[in-house]
Amino acid sequence: MKTIFEKSVAGREGCWPCEGMAEEAYIPSELLRQGDIGLPSASELDVVRHFTKLSQRNYGVDGNFYPLGSCTMKYNPKFTEIVAAMPGFTRLHPVLPQLQGAGGLCQGALEVMYETENLLCEITGMHAFTLHPMAGAHGELTGVMLMAAYHRDRGNKKTKIIVPDSAHGTNPASAAIAGYTVISVASVDGIVDPAALAEVLDDEVAGMMMTCPNTLGLFEKNLPEIVRLLRKVDALLYYDGANLNAVMGKMRVGDVGFDIVHLNLHKTFATPHGGGGPGSGPVGVSEKLEPFLPISRVAKLEDGQFFLGYDHPKSIGYVAPFYGNFGVVLKAYAYILRLGRAGLIRATENAVLSANYMRKRLENHFEIPFNRICMHEFVASAAEQAKNGVHALDFAKALLDKGYHAPTVYFPLIVPESIMIEPTETENKETLDQFIDDLIEIAELAITDPAAVQAAPLTLPVTRLDETRAARAMELTDDL
């Protein structure tokens, strides 16, 4: 496929709304660039077709099943896009005056932020929320900074954060970036064992970060005991709630005793993501941590107007400019109101049901290391097939030939040859069955003709790459 530069023909251009209006009329001449900036010239139709064709070469959830474990997209109804595109929201500017008396036009947007914080408090049982962090990992870093601020305020000397080996990989990274020593605790039978935890607990522990459900898709059933143990050494509990679609409406992390939680609005609450954004990782805290939340904080005046407050002396300060990723917040707000309590509960139930259905149908074809009721996802292993030379990576590649996005492979690290599958709450039974049938077909081929699976993918523009070289010494070509 030719690049847009190769399609360029001098003199071709699109249609301007302000035909005949010289740039000089609205841009001072001294600011106008002199000379050619090297952009291609193409007609509007050429540009539209070019980018439409490029988009069709992309894989997305609008095209086919996307069972990527953990980080997948959950339910992204299209109506939330319409809400987020409303001009009353998109035309706002961050430095508009806030209050109506000052000519502010953003009271509605501030109210959306205020109410979204309240809704997230209700869903999680937390005391207060900040909408600032721009991603899950950013929420984690914010949460760990809140832990540090809390301990500093109390004069506690704390140097360590405990992270189970079944946690998401961003958890230890966030703790380390914030300057803590990360203490890993091995899971026992797939979950955190209070006895093993007690062994690494001491007065220097600032807190513990738990991914729940953990990366094996299992619920951490010892939470109350874990909370009790950490309280004894004045350590805080962090809940990685990126995948809240496994528990929302069923359990509130605040009620269990957690001090900090982050949610991924771009996973559980309606924003499609992938390839790096956009994201939003709001952080909820218990009452004792509220004074440390980042600024600005949206608040309500007595006369019912909303404003962004900056007067919070114990705040950790800014983690993002202004107030976070508003478009993503808006979609989450619309989503929560539209689904309501019953809808959110149904989403959770469907996510868990779908994952367990797939797990059961696959259990005779793949080793499932922790083969019991799972939450929104489960982890299978290709360890048996690997003895025959067919690895998790080969399964992932063979699935590409059948038109799927590959599941997450080789993560979590505690399962060899892991294949992590998250079907989500939205897929129908026919889609799940087709995927399972296709995966079983590949598993059978792995026995009868391992080389055929190892050769996949054969239907894509590129087949097997030296993936290390592709990342380290990228050679771009456009003649695919």
Ligand SMILES: *Cc1c(COP(=O)(O)O)cnc(C)c1O
């Ligand atoms: C996706 C995910 C994260 C990280 O979120 P990002 O928005 O990608 O930074 C953290 N924890 C868990 C459990 C996740 O699934």
